[in-house]
Amino acid sequence: xxxxxxxxxxxxxxxxxxxxxxxxxxxxxxxxxxxxxxxxxxxxxxxxxxxxxxxxxxxxxxxxxxxxxxxxxxxxxxxxxxxxxxxxxxxxxxxxxxxxxxxxxxxxxxxxxxxxxxxxxxxxxxxxxxxxxxxxxxxxxxxxxxxxxxxxxxxxxxxxxxxxxxxxxxxxxxxxxxxxxxxxxxxxxxxxxxxxxxxxxxxxxxxxxxxxxxxxxxxxxxxxxxxxxxxxxxxxxxxxxxxxxxxxxxxxxxxxxxxxx
DNA sequence: AAGCATCGCAACCGCGGCAGG
DNA sequence: CCCTGCCGCGGTTGCGATGCT
Numbered sequence: 495x496x497x498x499x500x501x502x503x504x505x506x507x508x509x510x511x512x513x514x515x516x517x518x519x520x521x522x523x524x525x526x527x528x529x530x531x532x533x534x535x536x537x538x539x540x541x542x543x544x545x546x547x548x549x550x551x552x553x554x555x556x557x558x559x560x561x562x563x564x565x566x567x568x569x570x571x572x573x574x575x576x577x578x579x580x581x582x583x584x585x586x587x588x589x590x591x592x593x594x595x596x597x598x599x600x601x602x603x604x605x606x607x608x609x610x611x612x613x614x615x616x617x618x619x620x621x622x623x624x625x626x627x628x629x630x631x632x633x634x635x636x637x638x639x640x641x642x643x644x645x646x647x648x649x650x651x652x653x654x655x656x657x658x659x660x661x662x663x664x665x666x667x668x669x670x671x672x673x674x675x676x677x678x679x680x681x682x683x684x685x686x687x688x689x690x691x692x693x694x695x696x697x698x699x700x701x702x703x704x705x706x707x708x709x710x711x712x713x714x715x716x717x718x719x720x721x722x723x724x725x726x727x728x729x730x731x732x733x734x735x736x737x738x739x740x741x742x743x744x745x746x747x748x749x750x751x752x753x754x755x
Numbered sequence: 756a757a758g759c760a761t762c763g764c765a766a767c768c769g770c771g772g773c774a775g776g
Numbered sequence: 777c778c779c780t781g782c783c784g785c786g787g788t789t790g791c792g793a794t795g796c797t
Contacts, residue, residue, distance in 0.1 A: 508766085508767075509765095509766075509767090509790090510765075510766075510791090511765090511766090530782080531782080531783070532781080532782065532783090544782085544783090545767085545768090545783090545784095546766075546767080548783080548784085549765090549766065549767080550765090550766085552784095553765075553766080554765075554766095581786065581787090582785085582786085583785075583786065584784075584785060584786085595784095595785075595786080596764085596765075596766085596786095597764085597765095599786075599787085600763070600764060600765085601763095603763095603787095604762070604763055604764085605763095
């Protein structure tokens with residue numbers, strides 16, 4: 495449809511940015527802002543397309559960007575947020591000030607995904623070994639609910655771990671995805687019996703159409719005590735729901751605590 | 756020391772959503 | 777309603793850096 499050609503390639507520079515270009519872009523944005531990315535390069539005298547400028551600014555030149563390695567807390571947050579939000583990197587980035595969606599995406603693909611895959615494998619094998627006794631024990635003390643949280647906190651969330659699958663990319667997709675998610679999480683019938691509460695959690699959460707989710711979030715909630723835009727209201731809500739849901743029982747391992755952002 | 760493999764990051768590409776005409 | 781233009785997002789690629797043989 496009415497999509498602008500990616501870049502008019504005529505005479506526009508591509509590839510790595512030079513320090514001079516960076517300077518020009520920063521100076522121009524500081525004095526004029528970036529109202530119109532498409533027009534910006536012309537105004538600033540840059541031989542770049544607007545997209546390129548925008549990307550450079552957002553991912554690299556913005557003054558509030560935090561550089562350097564991700565902390566353990568940040569990594570944990572990414573893992574948890576990814577579990578909740580899927581590949582919505584921009585939404586995840588919105589929860590991690592100073593980090594860009596691109597950066598988070600890179601970290602996910604280069605570090606976290608592999609780590610999760612690995613530990614998922616380990617856990618899976620471990621679970622195999624002690625499946626029977628463990629299941630019986632859980633039935634006894636009825637701490638079924640925590641499995642959901644285990645799955646989320648452990649670096650071994652079954653859903654996350656599937657290398658082929660990029661966890662349902664959006665919450666909205668999940669209506670149909672929920673079935674397969676559940677299928678993946680709970681393979682044996684014995685297990686599925688244990689996960690009654692999880693089932694309802696997932697079916698309620700995942701099967702809810704986005705419209706309904708938005709309805710629920712008439713008032714944007716702020717789970718982190720900072721003002722949120724309307725667009726983020728739904729995510730805040732679900733984050734909150736999720737975190738509160740994990741507050742009961744023996745949730746004392748601290749791993750679920752999202753850092754104060 | 757040289758060649759090869761792997762990793763990590765910056766940047767690009769193409770699509771979808773949205774707004775305005 | 778349709779068309780067009782712009783923005784933002786997520787997936788992918790390219791390439792330098794680093795590690796390994």
